[in-house]
Amino acid sequence: MDEQKVLSIKGLLDDTPEEYLSHKEKYENSIRKSVLFYKTLHSTEDENMSVDEKTKLNFRNIVTSAIFKDNSPFMLHNSMFIPTIMGQGTDEQREYWMKRAKNMEIIGTYAQTELGHGTFIRGLETQATYDPDTEEFVLHSPVLSSYKWWPGGLAHTANYCIVMARLYIKGKSHGIHPFMVQIRDEETHMPLPGIKLGEIGAKLGFNTVNNGFLGFENHRISRDRMLMKNAQVLKDGTFVAGSNSKLTYGTMVYVRVLIVSNMANMLAKAVTIALRYSAIRRQSQPKPDEPEPQILDYVTQQHKLFIAIASSHAFYMNAMWLWEIYYSVSLQLASGKLDNLPELHALACCLKPLSTIDATAMIEKCRLACGGHGYMLSANLAQTYGLATAAYTYEGENTVLLLQAARSLVKAWVGHVKGRPLKGTMAYLAGDSTVKAWDGSIDGIIQSFKVVAIRKISSVVKILQDYEKSGLSPEDAWNKASVFLTAASEAHGRAVLLSVYKSEMDKRAAVLSPPLRKVLLQLVDLYVTYWALEKVGDMLLYASITDKDVDELQRRYIELLAAIRPNAVGLVDAFDFRDEILNSTLGAYDGRAYERLMEEAMKSPLNAEPVNQTFHKYLKPFMRGKL
Ligand SMILES: CCCCCCCCCCCCCCCCCC(=O)SCCNC(=O)CCNC(=O)[C@H](O)C(C)(C)COP(=O)(O)OP(=O)(O)OC[C@H]1O[C@@H](n2cnc3c(N)ncnc32)[C@H](O)[C@@H]1OP(=O)(O)O
Ligand SMILES: Cc1cc2nc3c(=O)[nH]c(=O)nc-3n(C[C@H](O)[C@H](O)[C@H](O)COP(=O)(O)OP(=O)(O)OC[C@H]3O[C@@H](n4cnc5c(N)ncnc54)[C@H](O)[C@@H]3O)c2cc1C
Structure with missing residues (x-):
């Protein structure tokens, strides 16, 4: 894969620094670039089918930092949606969903954290109640604290997501499981009926990641949408537990x-x-x-x-x-x-x-x-x-x-x-506990x-x-x-x-x-x-x-x-970061920090005109005692 080739694609690197865009413009620009980036990478990576997934991910991650000073709204698609399909889906589910996800026919995210619980996964409140009559799960957010909150790309980017929800069958809870849920229409991108979606707002960082919230009102999905590599729900509602419930946390x-x-x-x-x-x-x-x-x-x-x-x-x-x-x-x-x-x-x-x-x-x-x-x-x-x-x-x-x-x-x-006996990396605990x-x-x-x-x-x-x-x-x-x-x-x-x-x-x-x-x-x-x-x-x-x-x-x-x-x-220098990847006035290879600081300062929208309109509107009357 050739970093140089990727970065020379026109439109991938910004003329106006990301920080001068509004919140909405930042998102729109990040989607434009994500699409261009994906198309570029896809064609580059196809030539390198032997490159393993980790190397690809690493490469994408490094190049992404050149394109976004922040991060990509596709981040969760690659880092969690696809890995969850791979890790939690049956062979059949993997075959179907991976094809769509890898080709970006669908864009997904990983929706686990809720307003009320992030750490305590067993405390998640989103419900997935199995209805054996229709062979469907009914997804429901019973209280405000059960709304999904945080998933990257969830707000306006993803049309599918993996939802971690509490499974109920015949009134009995069977713990937290992953469900593949379509959240937006594939044609119009409108949220589907029974689905409330939005963005959670501005943050310390991750402002182009499009973190969102999601609530369900008795939204139905078919039985085959539960990712069933570990635990399964049979048609009649029989629950078959996995060998270890923690595999769901994979x-x-x-x-x-x-x-x-x-x-x-x-x-x-x-x-x-x-x-x-x-x-x-x-x-x-x-x-x-x-x-x-x-x-x-x-x-x-x-x-x-x-x-x-x-x-x-x-x-x-x-x-x-x-x-x-x-x-x-x-x-x-x-x-x-x-x-x-x-x-x-x-x-x-x-x-x-x-x-x-x-x-x-x-x-x-x-x-x-x-x-x-x-x-x-x-x-x-x-x-x-x-x-x-x-x-x-x-x-x-x-x-x-x-x-x-x-x-x-x-x-x-x-x-x-x-x-x-103590195993592996803990074996040393059996050793001498004094330094002689x-x-x-x-x-x-x-x-x-x-x-x-x-x-x-x-x-x-x-x-x-x-x-x-x-x-x-x-x-x-x-x-x-x-x-x-x-x-x-x-x-x-x-x-x-x-x-x-x-x-x-x-x-x-x-x-x-x-x-x-x-x-x-x-x-x-x-x-x-x-x-x-x-x-x-x-x-x-x-x-x-x-x-x-x-x-x-x-x-x-x-x-x-x-x-x-x-x-x-x-x-x-041996870390071998290209200037575009460092994206910094201070750290470029040629050491022209002062020139770059001045060049970047000139990109401030305030420097586009010698006198700002607020002078006439506020400052002048204020200074003349007329305001
Ligand atoms: C080289 C390439 C480089 C490429 C670079 C690419 C870039 C990389 C960066 C990617 C960035 C991606 C962006 C990601 C954005 C964020 C996504 C999220 O936050 S998503 C949201 C993330 N959210 C969180 O991370 C939530 C954090 N919370 C939790 O994980 C859990 O609630 C808990 C672990 C704290 C407790 O769980 P609970 O069910 O209450 O468990 P109990 O306490 O009752 O029992 C504990 C028992 O279970 C055992 N066990 C537990 N876990 C595991 C496991 N995974 N497995 C096995 N075992 C496990 C434990 O040992 C113990 O055993 P024992 O002693 O009984 O024998
Ligand atoms: C930028 C960003 C991106 C994210 N993206 C995603 C995403 O894509 N998908 C997703 O599902 N989630 C996502 N999350 C959510 C994230 O996984 C959670 O915020 C995280 O797991 C922490 O949970 P919490 O927010 O509930 O914190 P809390 O658990 O409420 O933690 C608050 C404080 O309580 C303490 N605390 C909590 N429990 C214990 C305990 N048992 N013992 C001692 N102290 C405790 C903590 O140490 C901490 O100091 C994202 C979060 C951020 C910030």
Whole structure:
């Protein structure tokens, strides 16, 4: 697939910056571009049938960021509607719906969250009541809080959607299931009878994603519209349960896995912008007779930015590794083997939150590192932050996911204490829970993070048990210990992020040229040292580190910043973002930041005329005392 070819298509890139359009114009422009983009990609991708779905998605995602400073209203069609058909449909349903969805004969979204419930899926109130007489489901939104709220593309783009609704048969509830629902007429695009649709309004970001609301008034769909790969409803109303009700949550696991690589990408973009700008920006005069230095030569600036480069590498390595696990568990699920699903779920529930928490904070740091110019929308750091911080909430709010991970960790620890074996990424919990002698090596520090995780998990299990012994119910004990539970999950997640980054780099080290290997391993060292210092309290508490060791770590960190400095620009250039994809006045390859800032300023509609009409209407009479 050729990025250059895609981006040179006329009309894909805006002449007027997106931020100067009205809310309605933004949507209309985004639809125009989405269609053009799809047509371009479709023809490009057809030439590359061997390219796997993940690579295609990644490519689309990266190019999308050039075309939309925000995002595409087709986003949910590709990232959740199609994957849900694939993951939840029977063979027959897949064959029918995939053909239509892939060719964009229909446009869909994933409607799960309601006004009243996002996190608590079992609390969803949309009803799907089976009527055996007509062999139909009756979809109904009984109360305002049951209205679907948030799905991307739902407002005015999609004509179909997957609706997650509570199934009732003969008055009995059978849990939440996915239904394929047509919401608009295929010819006129009018909402179908019994369907109330609209847009939810302006947001911090995602303003071209067309997030919508949806309510049902006894809207009927045929029985074959329930996606029945897992659970089924037979014609006579017999309910056949799936092997595990959590398989219905499969699309969310898939997207959580993808989010980790998406964060690597967003962070790489932000740090490319901030770092290139830091190389051309000069400020202050530390030495009286010398020119102003590049701001990148200030060590505090390096401290803000180099960790973002290393984190992007760490997320990417972890994302690729997690994807392999996802892929192999998916194959196992297809053959009915569910044993490794809990571990995949727990991993996704650690890595999705940690990658979004870190990426969001570091993107904001990149923006702040650009001083005043970072505040300009034309720098494209504010919008990147807006998109990243959305991922903190969507696809499972971060605290909630960390608590899900904690549930698995607590279960694993309690089992371990009872003598049950620990598996996979939790196997290390069976290891030594003390660091005998701190040696300051990378492997030693990673081992210390594992010890921190073991100690935090074992400690929180003890706290839970003590709370229960004192008379609290398990649920109340859980809530009371939840701050420590999320800390235990974070500690486990940090141990995973650090050790996977290191081991994946080690695997690749042999095929790298010595100079490249050296700089990439410096990034690993920087990442590990940075986090040891960030978590120095944990290190002091659990890893028998002394104040002298901390002093050495700090010095090593500063030496690493100095060692990386000569390669810093090269490292962000190596992310290889085209200027169109960075979409930033500050981050372009040629370094002409001031010229671009002025060129973009001239695109402001206010600069189209020397005197604005408000002068004559308000200012002049006001200043003359006539208003
Ligand atoms: C490389 C290519 C890169 C390409 C990049 C492409 C770009 C990528 C980015 C794409 C962006 C897409 C935009 C997306 C927009 C947002 C869409 C949404 O938010 S949509 C809306 C998203 N909404 C949300 O995410 C809602 C978040 N809420 C939830 O997920 C759930 O309600 C819950 C998990 C919190 C609880 O569920 P509940 O039913 O109350 O469960 P209980 O607590 O009673 O029981 C827990 C038991 O179940 C187990 N288990 C649970 N889940 C799973 C699972 N998935 N599996 C397996 N097991 C699971 C759990 O372990 C435990 O086991 P045990 O201990 O008993 O043995
Ligand atoms: C930009 C964006 C796009 C989205 N797109 C879609 C979409 O396409 N389709 C879709 O269906 N949904 C979508 N969503 C919805 C999203 O999935 C939910 O907002 C998300 O799952 C969080 O749920 P909530 O809003 O109900 O938050 P809440 O659960 O109400 O969270 C509010 C607070 O309560 C806390 N909390 C809640 N439960 C617990 C608990 N058990 N323990 C401890 N603390 C708790 C949370 O930590 C948080 O601090 C989107 C959201 C956003 C922001």
